[in-house]
Structures are given as structure tokens and as C-alpha cells.
Amino acid sequence: MARQSVQVALLLWTTTLLSLRTYCLAELMDDQGYASCVTSRRRVQNLSGQNLTNVPLDLNNDTQYLDISDNPLVKLQADPFQRLSELCFLKVTSCGLRLIDQGLFVHTPKLKFLNISHNLLDYIPDLSLPLLKILDLAGNQYDSYKLPATFETMANLSVLYLGSENALQVDFNDFDSLSDSSLQHLILGGGVKWQRYDRGSLVKIKSLQKITLKVPFCENFDLFQNLLEDVNETQTTDLELVNVLPDLCNVTGDPFRSLRTMPLVKNVTIVNTWINSSFMVILFKNVLLSNVRMITFVNITYSEDTPDGFKIPTLNHTTVIRSIIFDGVTHYQYKYPIVEISVDMFSKLDYLKFSETGMNIVPCNFMSSLPSLETLDLSNNLLTDSGFWWSMCSNTSVFPKLRHLSLSKNRFMDLSFISQKTHEMKYLESLDLSFNSISLDKPCFWPTHITELSLSNNNLGNKVFSFLSQYLQRVDLSKTGITALTREDLLQVPTLTHLFLSFNRIKVIPTDLSPTLVSLYIDQNAITSISQESLVGLPSLRTVKAGDNPFVCSCDSYWFITALNKSLLSDWPLDYTCSTPPSVANLPMSEYKISKISCETWLQAAVALPVTMVIMLALCSAFYACDGVWYTKMLWVWIRVKRRGQKQANLLSNMTFRYHSFISYSHQDSAWVESKLVPSLEGAGLSLCIHERDFVPGQWIVDNIINCVEASYKTLFVLSNHFVQSEWCNYELFFAQHRALDTQQDSLVFILLEPIPTNSLPKKFLKLRSLLNQQTYLEWPKDERKQQVFWVNLRSMLQVADHRILKDMALALAESASLIPDDLVPLL
Numbered sequence: 021m022a023r024q025s026v027q028v029a030l031l032l033w034t035t036t037l038l039s040l041r042t043y044c045l046a047e048l049m050d051d052q053g054y055a056s057c058v059t060s061r062r063r064v065q066n067l068s069g070q071n072l073t074n075v076p077l078d079l080n081n082d083t084q085y086l087d088i089s090d091n092p093l094v095k096l097q098a099d100p101f102q103r104l105s106e107l108c109f110l111k112v113t114s115c116g117l118r119l120i121d122q123g124l125f126v127h128t129p130k131l132k133f134l135n136i137s138h139n140l141l142d143y144i145p146d147l148s149l150p151l152l153k154i155l156d157l158a159g160n161q162y163d164s165y166k167l168p169a170t171f172e173t174m175a176n177l178s179v180l181y182l183g184s185e186n187a188l189q190v191d192f193n194d195f196d197s198l199s200d201s202s203l204q205h206l207i208l209g210g211g212v213k214w215q216r217y218d219r220g221s222l223v224k225i226k227s228l229q230k231i232t233l234k235v236p237f238c239e240n241f242d243l244f245q246n247l248l249e250d251v252n253e254t255q256t257t258d259l260e261l262v263n264v265l266p267d268l269c270n271v272t273g274d275p276f277r278s279l280r281t282m283p284l285v286k287n288v289t290i291v292n293t294w295i296n297s298s299f300m301v302i303l304f305k306n307v308l309l310s311n312v313r314m315i316t317f318v319n320i321t322y323s324e325d326t327p328d329g330f331k332i333p334t335l336n337h338t339t340v341i342r343s344i345i346f347d348g349v350t351h352y353q354y355k356y357p358i359v360e361i362s363v364d365m366f367s368k369l370d371y372l373k374f375s376e377t378g379m380n381i382v383p384c385n386f387m388s389s390l391p392s393l394e395t396l397d398l399s400n401n402l403l404t405d406s407g408f409w410w411s412m413c414s415n416t417s418v419f420p421k422l423r424h425l426s427l428s429k430n431r432f433m434d435l436s437f438i439s440q441k442t443h444e445m446k447y448l449e450s451l452d453l454s455f456n457s458i459s460l461d462k463p464c465f466w467p468t469h470i471t472e473l474s475l476s477n478n479n480l481g482n483k484v485f486s487f488l489s490q491y492l493q494r495v496d497l498s499k500t501g502i503t504a505l506t507r508e509d510l511l512q513v514p515t516l517t518h519l520f521l522s523f524n525r526i527k528v529i530p531t532d533l534s535p536t537l538v539s540l541y542i543d544q545n546a547i548t549s550i551s552q553e554s555l556v557g558l559p560s561l562r563t564v565k566a567g568d569n570p571f572v573c574s575c576d577s578y579w580f581i582t583a584l585n586k587s588l589l590s591d592w593p594l595d596y597t598c599s600t601p602p603s604v605a606n607l608p609m610s611e612y613k614i615s616k617i618s619c620e621t622w623l624q625a626a627v628a629l630p631v632t633m634v635i636m637l638a639l640c641s642a643f644y645a646c647d648g649v650w651y652t653k654m655l656w657v658w659i660r661v662k663r664r665g666q667k668q669a670n671l672l673s674n675m676t677f678r679y680h681s682f683i684s685y686s687h688q689d690s691a692w693v694e695s696k697l698v699p700s701l702e703g704a705g706l707s708l709c710i711h712e713r714d715f716v717p718g719q720w721i722v723d724n725i726i727n728c729v730e731a732s733y734k735t736l737f738v739l740s741n742h743f744v745q746s747e748w749c750n751y752e753l754f755f756a757q758h759r760a761l762d763t764q765q766d767s768l769v770f771i772l773l774e775p776i777p778t779n780s781l782p783k784k785f786l787k788l789r790s791l792l793n794q795q796t797y798l799e800w801p802k803d804e805r806k807q808q809v810f811w812v813n814l815r816s817m818l819q820v821a822d823h824r825i826l827k828d829m830a831l832a833l834a835e836s837a838s839l840i841p842d843d844l845v846p847l848l
């Protein structure tokens with residue numbers, strides 16, 4: 021038989037470091053209660069430690085979670101609870117409570133978690149809460165464990181804490197009312213020795229699966245025997261013993277021998293106990309010869325009273341032990357403990373944990389030889405790179421089946437070195453290096469078999485991604501000082517399925533996440549909104565945790581709030597609150613109402629379009645009513661004319677003309693010309709040639725026209741029906757003789773004194789028709805206000821009008837003609 025005796029090296033001077041640990045039963049209910057009761061943070065009332073002498077009467081009637089511990093209450097009155105029909109969790113601990121009103125709990129039928137431990141109750145209160153799951157009555161003053169008959173109604177009670185310093189015995193009928201319950205876990209004892217235990221009393225709780233005894237049995241192990249025999253008759257698989265062997269205890273006989281004949285017990289846990297090596301050997305022999313699969317030591321003080329240390333002779337027996345856990349070991353002596361055991365006895369051991377033991381050098385020759393070991397947890401020790409891979413281990417660091425290795429909370433530093441060393445552990449899949457002092461200096465070369473890595477709580481920064489293995493599927497980078505993720509970062513880990521990035525300072529969820537991603541934790545970062553783009557390309561995504569980010573409650577979050585399937589979010593809705601804008605700060609996001617219309621553009625358009633059209637229509641009507649078209653036309657002309665004004669001004673200054681304009685009109689319109697046109701234009705400093713005034717008498721009319729036209733910069737025709745009928749023929753002649761003038765058509769300006777529809781013109785006035793179609797013209801308005809505008813436009817036209825612009829304008833007007841009533845566009 022191969023036998024490997026080894027010396028286990030554990031470092032001792034760590035007593036102070038170890039006492040920090042808090043035992044895991046505590047806070048169990050707080051967390052569980054919070055998780056299963058609370059649907060909104062606003063329904064949580066935490067009034068603990070506020071020096072209250074009464075429960076306030078004005079608590080919100082929808083309160084689900086009430087913690088009023090550490091207040092000097094003395095008496096719990098029913099009144100405040102009358103409104104609390106939604107109450108699911110109630111914690112009233114350390115309040116010096118002596119009395120609870122009868123019937124208080126009638127008002128709180130939904131209570132599932134009740135913690136009234138550590139008070140001064142000298143009786144176990146009558147409770148009748150059918151939904152109650154966990155009840156903590158420990159640390160009170162009652163002198164008997166006799167449960168009231170009302171406990172029978174608590175069919176759902178699964179965990180019950182009972183403990184009093186004054187209760188020194190367990191009577192046969194104490195647990196009668198639990199005989200039909202489904203109680204699974206009983207925590208019993210007030211940390212004081214018992215004087216009596218009546219056989220058969222615990223047997224009544226047949227459903228019992230786990231029992232925790234907070235009773236020291238020193239010098240009284242007969243009683244312990246009786247108790248174990250009763251436990252043997254329930255369903256109990258878990259046996260937990262708190263402070264079973266106090267300091268300076270004389271044990272006679274072998275109290276744990278019963279374990280060998282308790283087939284159901286699979287888990288044994290020893291908590292807060294002083295233990296020496298000789299007793300450890302006795303205990304282990306019993307465990308190894310029993311059916312126990314898992315033995316756990318929590319917060320023990322270990323002293324070596326035997327010269328060989330912990331030495332177990334090889335047993336002629338196949339052992340079934342699977343897990344050994346040491347969680348908190350204080351060493352009594354200032355020396356390395358000696359352990360001499362055979363690997364063969366632990367041939368089925370697949371889980372080994374040494375945590376908070378002060379270990380600084382790994383007993384590698386033992387651990388690395390365990391043939392079935394799959395998980396090794398050495399968290400919370402004092403190990404360093406060279407303490408785990410120390411030179412004496414080099415040939416044996418094989419760990420033939422090791423798949424999971426936790427080196428969390430140690431003093432490891434060199435990731436490059438670690439990555440090299442893991443090549444030796446051929447089956448290692450996951451490595452936990454969280455809470456170390458990892459530094460990233462040299463490149464890492466990881467074996468292909470490592471697919472899970474935790475580097476959380478190391479100060480690493482954004483560069484960490486280039487030190488990761490491309491084979492990783494699960495990466496924990498929580499609290500590593502990451503501020504941003506880039507595409508290049510994510511390309512380093514192409515097949516990720518689980519990415520944990522909690523507690524960093526990331527602002528944006530990248531859109532390049534691996535499509536294989538199943539789980540993403542990005543809570544406690546600096547994310548302001550979660551966009552559809554970042555999650556849409558992830559078909560396998562099942563879990564997202566993104567709470568406790570400074571969310572902006574605006575349209576940026578519209579998709580997230582309304583469209584995202586919330587079953588994806590493991591922490592919705594509790595951890596999601598609006599951060600900005602200030603008006604909704606601290607509002608739970610689930611209560612933030614956001615309207616579809618204000619955020620979706622197509623909807624906005626759909627709604628806005630009809631609205632805009634109605635408004636437009638209204639405006640148009642008003643526009644027409646006020647002759648808006650006319651003003652617009654005029655404004656348009658004026659703007660265009662002004663724009664080209666500069667160029668034309670130069671042109672104008674280079675030429676010399678006698679007149680700004682030659683004005684041609686019918687004598688029938690002379691009244692208008694003389695009273696309106698001439699004063700207005702000449703008043704503005706323009707010089708005019710008017711045929712009645714300036715034509716040379718005796719000359720042929722056409723010669724006169726030609727002279728005047730040639731001496732003028734522009735020719736202005738005042739068009740009316742009279743003009744067309746009586747005067748135009750002269751101009752036909754004029755145009756016929758001076759074809760050359762055609763090319764300067766922009767020197768012609770037309771005023772319509774009255775509407776002259778083009779098609780009403782006689783066919784023979786071809787020229788006029790085409791000119792009117794090509795040129796723009798000004799209409800004389802009847803309205804006096806409009807006339808001001810008319811003059812302004814006319815004056816600028818006479819100074820700068822340009823053929824091409826005018827043509828463009830005419831066309832533009834013609835296009836909009838359909839919108840303009842016929843009487844307004846007589847010539848278009």
C-alpha cells in the first residue's frame with residue numbers, strides 16, 4: 021500500500037487576522053427576507069438603532085420589510101401593526117423586549133420572516149402565522165423550550181431558532197406542536213450546558229433534516245448520546261455542533277462513536293470549538309468509519325497535544341469522505357502543525373478547503389497527490405507565488421484531477437508566472453485569483469484548459485484584457501479599475517459566455533460583446549443608459565445584472581424601460597433607480613413613466629404630421645385672408661433683387677444714362693402715372709422720361725420712343741387694357757425695328773395696373789405675350805399698405821433688375837400658381 025506521510029506546514033502567527041470572520045448563519049434571514057419580500061425599496065423601513073421607544077404609528081401601510089432592532093422598545097404593541105397587512109419581514113432584535121401584545125400578528129398574516137431574537141422575553145410567544153418560514157427566537161430568557169400549541173398552524177415553518185440561557189433542559193413534550201410541521205432546520209440551545217434531555221423529544225420533529233446544537237456537552241456526553249440517538253430517528257442528514265467542546269474540557273470516552281452507526285448523517289459541522297490533536301484523531305476516526313461525506317470545521321482553535329501531531333493509522337476500510345473544510349483555524353501553539361495521514365484514506369476526497377488557516381506554504385506533496393481531488397480552495401491565507409509553488413513541490417505538483425483552484429484572498433502577485441505554472445495542472449479549468457495583489461508586467465501564456473478566471477478585486481486597469489487567455493469562457497473582472505471596454509479588448513476573449521464587470525467605472529456597454537455571451541454583470545458602474553444595440557446581438561443572453569448605475573431617465577432609457585424583457589435582469593426592479601434628471605432622482609426606474617410618443621421618432625412623425633398640417637392649414641387660411649401671397653411675392657422679388665444689387669450697382673455706375681427709366685403708358689392711365697408713379701419715383705431721386713412731357717414734338721412717335729429708350733437705363737411699361745389696345749402697336753413696330761433690344765430684355769419692367777390674363781390678349785400681340793410670360797411684373801395693389809411695398813420693389817427694380825433673376829422668379833411664381841387663386845395671378 022502506497023503511503024505518503026507528509027508534514028503539513030501552516031503558519032501560526034495569524035490569530036488576529038482570523039478572528040475577523042463572521043459565522044455564516046448570521047444575516048441569512050436578512051438577505052433571504054429582503055430578496056423574497058421586497059418588491060420596492062420604498063417598502064423597506066429600516067428604523068434600527070434610532071432610540072425609539074415605540075414602533076411609529078404612521079408607517080406606510082404598504083411596508084413589506086421592517087427592521088426596528090436596537091431600540092429600547094420593551095413592549096411591542098399591536099396598534100402600529102394594524103395597518104401593516106403587507107408586512108413580510110419583521111426584525112425586532114436587541115430591543116430589551118419583554119412583552120408582545122396578544123393578537124399583534126393577527127394584523128400581519130403575510131409575515132414570512134420573524135426575528136425577535138436577543139430580547140428579554142421570558143416566554144415563547146403564541147404565534148399563528150401560516151406563511152412563516154423562518155422564525156428566530158434565540159437569545160431570550162424563557163426557561164423552557166415548550167412550544168405553544170399555536171405553532172401547529174405554521175405549516176410552512178422551515179427554520180426555527182430556539183435558545184435561552186435559562187432553558188437548561190429539553191422535556192419530552194416540548195416539540196409536540198411541530199410533529200406535523202415541515203420544519204427542516206432546528207437551531208437549538210442557548211450556549212449553556214443542559215441538565216436534562218428527555219429521550220424521544222426531538223424524534224417528534226420527523227421532517228427534521230438539519231439540527232444545530234448550541235450546547236456544550238463537556239462532561240455530559242451521556243446526554244449527547246441520547247440526543248444523537250433521537251436525531252438518528254429523524255431525517256437528519258446535517259449535524260452542526262456549536263461550541264460542543266469548550267476550552268479546558270475533560271472528555272471521557274468517545275462521544276462521536278455514534279456517528280459510525282448513523283447512516284443518514286452525511287454532513288458534520290463543528291463550529292467555535294477548541295480542539296486538540298488527540299481529540300481530532302478520535303473524531304476523524306469516527307468520521308472515516310461513518311457514512312459522513314463532508315466534515316466542516318468553522319472557527320476552531322487547534323492545539324497539538326500529541327508529539328506526532330495529527331496522525332491517523334491506516335484504517336482497513338474504504339472511506340466515503342468527499343469533502344473536508346477548514347474555515348478559520350486559530351493555532352494555539354506557535355509552530356507548524358504536524359499532519360501524518362495516508363492519501364489512500366482520502367481516495368474519494370474531491371473537495372478540500374483550507375481557508376483562514378494562516379497557511380503560507382502548501383503541503384503540496386499531500387494535496388497534489390490526492391487522486392480524486394477536483395476542487396482545492398486555499399482562499400484567505402498567506403500564500404504567495406513561491407509559497408504555493410515552492411521548490412520542494414516541483415516534482416509532485418500534478419494534482420491529477422484538479423479542476424477548480426481558488427487562491428482568492430492571498431498574496432499572489434505575478435500573473436505571468438502563475439499562467440506558466442498552471443500548465444502543470446493538466447485538468448485545471450477554473451482559477452480564482454480574486455483579492456490578491458496581482459500585477460501585470462510580463463505577458464501571460466495560459467494553457468488551453470483554463471476556461472474560467474477570476475481576477476476580481478485586484479488593481480488592474482484597462483490593460484487587463486491583453487493578459488487574458490483567448491480560451492476563457494468565464495471571466496470575473498469585478499472591481500479591477502476598468503474604465504472602458506474597447507473592441508480590441510473584447511477580441512482577446514472571443515468565446516466568452518460569462519462576463520462579470522461589477523464595481524468598475526465603465527460608462528458604456530460596448531456593442532462588440534461576444535455573441536456567445538450568456539451572462540453579463542455590469543452593475544455598480546457608471547452606466548447612464550442601456551441601449552438596444554448593446555444587447556441585441558447577444559442571442560444566448562440569459563442573465564444581466566446592471567443595477568446601481570447612475571441611470572438617466574429620459575428617452576435614452578426608453579427602450580430599456582419599456583421594451584427590454586425584464587426577466588433577463590436578475591436585479592430588476594430593486595437596484596434600478598433614476599439618477600438624473602434631478603426631478604426624478606432616486607425614483608425607482610420601474611415607476612418612471614415614459615410616454616411612447618415623446619420618445620419614438622416614427623410616432624412623433626405620425627402624430628406631428630397631421631398636427632403640423634392642421635396648423636399649416638390654419639396658417640394658410642390666415643395667410644390668404646391677409647393677402648400673404650401677395651406680400652410673399654413682393655418680399656421674394658425684393659430679396660432676389662437686393663441680392664444681386666451689389667453687382668448691378670457697379671454696372672450702373674460705369675454707364676451713363678440720361679434717365680433711370682423711360683415710362684410708357686396709355687394716356688388713359690396718365691392720371692395714375694402723374695399722381696402716383698412720377699411723384700413716388702422722382703421723389704426717390706430717379707429721373708424719368710415720360711412721353712407726354714419729354715417727347716420731342718413733331719418727331720415720329722417711334723423715333724421718340726427709341727430716343728427715350730436709348731437714353732434710359734430701363735423701360736417701364738404701365739400695362740392696362742387701354743395700353744394694350746391703344747399703344748402697344750407702336751412698340752410692336754419699335755421692337756420690330758430694334759431687334760437688338762431683345763437681348764436686353766432685362767431692361768424692361770412691367771407694371772400691371774389691372775389684371776390682364778395672357779390668353780385674353782389678341783393673337784397679334786405675340787411679343788407682349790411672350791414678354792409677359794418671360795418677364796416678371798409688378799401688380800398695382802389697391803390696398804394702401806401694400807402700395808408701400810410696391811414702391812420699394814419698383815424702385816429697386818428700376819435700379820438693379822436683372823433679366824435672369826426675374827425669369828427665375830417668374831418661374832417660381834408660376835410653379836406655385838396652383839396654390840394661388842386665379843384672381844391673384846392673372847397672368848401666370
Ligand SMILES: *[C@@H]1O[C@H](CO)[C@@H](O)[C@H](O)[C@H]1NC(C)=O
Binds near residue numbers: 046135155156181
Ligand atoms: C436575527 O437577528 C440577529 C441580530 O441581528 C442575527 O444575529 C440573527 O442572525 C438573525 N436571525 C436570522 C435567522 O437571521
Ligand SMILES: *[C@@H]1O[C@H](CO)[C@@H](O)[C@H](O)[C@H]1NC(C)=O
Binds near residue numbers: 054066067068069087
Ligand atoms: C438597517 O440599518 C442598519 C444600521 O443603520 C444597517 O446595519 C442594516 O444593514 C440596515 N438594513 C437594511 C435592510 O438596509
Ligand SMILES: *[C@@H]1O[C@H](CO)[C@@H](O)[C@H](O)[C@H]1NC(C)=O
Binds near residue numbers: 071073
Ligand atoms: C435615547 O432617548 C432617551 C430619552 O428617550 C435619552 O435619554 C437618551 O439619551 C437617548 N439616547 C441616545 C443614544 O440618543
Ligand SMILES: *[C@@H]1O[C@H](CO)[C@@H](O)[C@H](O)[C@H]1NC(C)=O
Binds near residue numbers: 081082105106
Ligand atoms: C393603504 O392606504 C390607502 C389609503 O390610505 C389605501 O388606499 C390602500 O388600499 C391601503 N393599502 C393597503 C395595502 O392596505
Ligand SMILES: *[C@@H]1O[C@H](CO)[C@@H](O)[C@H](O)[C@H]1NC(C)=O
Binds near residue numbers: 151
Ligand atoms: C408554503 O409555501 C409554499 C411555497 O413556498 C406555498 O406554495 C404553500 O402554499 C405554503 N403553504 C401554506 C400552508 O401556506
Ligand SMILES: *[C@@H]1O[C@H](CO)[C@@H](O)[C@H](O)[C@H]1NC(C)=O
Binds near residue numbers: 279
Ligand atoms: C440508528 O438507526 C439505525 C437503524 O436505522 C440503527 O441500526 C443504529 O444503531 C442507530 N444508531 C444510533 C446511534 O442510534
Ligand SMILES: *[C@@H]1O[C@H](CO)[C@@H](O)[C@H](O)[C@H]1NC(C)=O
Binds near residue numbers: 268269270
Ligand atoms: C480533567 O480530568 C483530570 C483527571 O481526570 C483532572 O485532573 C482535571 O482537573 C480535569 N480538568 C478539568 C478542567 O476538569
Ligand SMILES: *[C@@H]1O[C@H](CO)[C@@H](O)[C@H](O)[C@H]1NC(C)=O
Binds near residue numbers: 295
Ligand atoms: C484534548 O481535548 C480533549 C477534548 O477536549 C480533552 O479531553 C483532553 O484533555 C485534551 N488533551 C489535552 C492534553 O489537553
Ligand SMILES: *[C@@H]1O[C@H](CO)[C@@H](O)[C@H](O)[C@H]1NC(C)=O
Binds near residue numbers: 314
Ligand atoms: C451537506 O452540506 C453541503 C454544504 O452545506 C450541502 O451542499 C449538501 O447538500 C449537504 N448534504 C446533505 C446530504 O445534506
Ligand SMILES: *[C@@H]1O[C@H](CO)[C@@H](O)[C@H](O)[C@H]1NC(C)=O
Binds near residue numbers: 039042292
Ligand atoms: C470563535 O470561537 C471562539 C471559541 O472557540 C469564540 O469565542 C469566538 O467568538 C468565535 N468567533 C466567532 C467569530 O464566532
Ligand SMILES: *[C@@H]1O[C@H](CO)[C@@H](O)[C@H](O)[C@H]1NC(C)=O
Binds near residue numbers: 336
Ligand atoms: C483488513 O481486512 C481484510 C479483509 O477485509 C483482512 O484480510 C486484513 O487482514 C485486514 N487488515 C487489517 C490490518 O486489519
Ligand SMILES: *[C@@H]1O[C@H](CO)[C@@H](O)[C@H](O)[C@H]1NC(C)=O
Binds near residue numbers: 411412413414415
Ligand atoms: C525531481 O525529480 C528529479 C528527477 O525526476 C530529481 O532529480 C529531483 O531530485 C527531484 N526533485 C525533488 C525536489 O524531489
